[in-house]
Amino acid sequence: AQSVTQLDSQVPVFEEAPVELRCNYSSSVSVYLFWYVQYPNQGLQLLLKYLSGSTLVESINGFEAEFNKSQTSFHLRKPSVHISDTAEYFCAVHSGGYQKVTFGTGTKLQVIP
Amino acid sequence: DTAVSQTPKYLVTQMGNDKSIKCEQNLGHDTMYWYKQDSKKFLKIMFSYNNKELIINETVPNRFSPKSPDKAHLNLHINSLELGDSAVYFCASSQRSVRTEAFFGQGTRLTVV
Numbered sequence: 001a002q003s004v005t006q007l008d009s010q011v012p013v014f015e016e017a018p019v020e021l022r023c024n025y026s027s028s029v030s031v032y033l034f035w036y037v038q039y040p041n042q043g044l045q046l047l048l049k050y051l052s053g054s055t056l057v058e059s060i061n062g063f064e065a066e067f068n069k070s071q072t073s074f075h076l077r078k079p080s081v082h083i084s085d086t087a088e089y090f091c092a093v094h095s096g097g098y099q100k101v102t103f104g105t106g107t108k109l110q111v112i113p
Numbered sequence: 114d115t116a117v118s119q120t121p122k123y124l125v126t127q128m129g130n131d132k133s134i135k136c137e138q139n140l141g142h143d144t145m146y147w148y149k150q151d152s153k154k155f156l157k158i159m160f161s162y163n164n165k166e167l168i169i170n171e172t173v174p175n176r177f178s179p180k181s182p183d184k185a186h187l188n189l190h191i192n193s194l195e196l197g198d199s200a201v202y203f204c205a206s207s208q209r210s211v212r213t214e215a216f217f218g219q220g221t222r223l224t225v226v
Contacts, residue, residue, distance in 0.1 A: 032211055043117070043203055043217030044156075051212050088154055094211040101146075101215065103156045
């Protein structure tokens with residue numbers, strides 16, 4: 001069985017400040033880790049993913065996440081947030097033969113002007 | 114050109130009615146899903162189909178019946194709608210691999226009154 005924990009349901013942060021959204025997972029098998037973003041009234045879309053290799057992965061809009069196997073974490077960070085980053089962020093674990101996907105409960109990032 | 118499209122976007126209906134939500138993907142993916150997102154943004158998988166074959170069937174009332182006429186379509190039919198069925202329903206698709214992300218539709222907001 002696998003699970004994903006996002007401890008923070010809401011994270012308010014001022015514009016241009018740094019932010020970290022936390023994600024911890026548990027799984028008995030190898031996993032692949034994803035962050036998805038959901039803008040208001042839209043579906044989820046991929047932000048970034050870790051499959052193998054370098055433990056630090058980046059997105060095209062300045063987010064990055066680091067896979068830490070010993071701490072079973074995949075925290076998402078951005079050094080300077082923008083108003084347009086206001087959205088719901090979901091951490092997800094993919095594993096199993098038939099793409100079993102488990103989502104975390106989501107973290108709402110609220111960027112304050 | 115929308116990759117995963119679902120209709121309708123909004124659906125308001127009375128308790129006891131039967132309704133359907135349609136989903137189509139033009140990405141050539143083998144796997145399609147239905148997810149339910151509740152008012153707290155919690156995302157839960159309902160069904161997964163691979164090449165028209167049911168792969169994942171989570172604990173969902175049998176009032177919900179998915180139908181896949183071909184691998185590009187996965188429709189969701191709901192009988193005898195209840196107030197608790199009110200939610201946003203997302204269709205998604207992916208390649209058959211745990212290493213790939215899912216592509217989501219825009220969602221169907223179902224309100225049962």
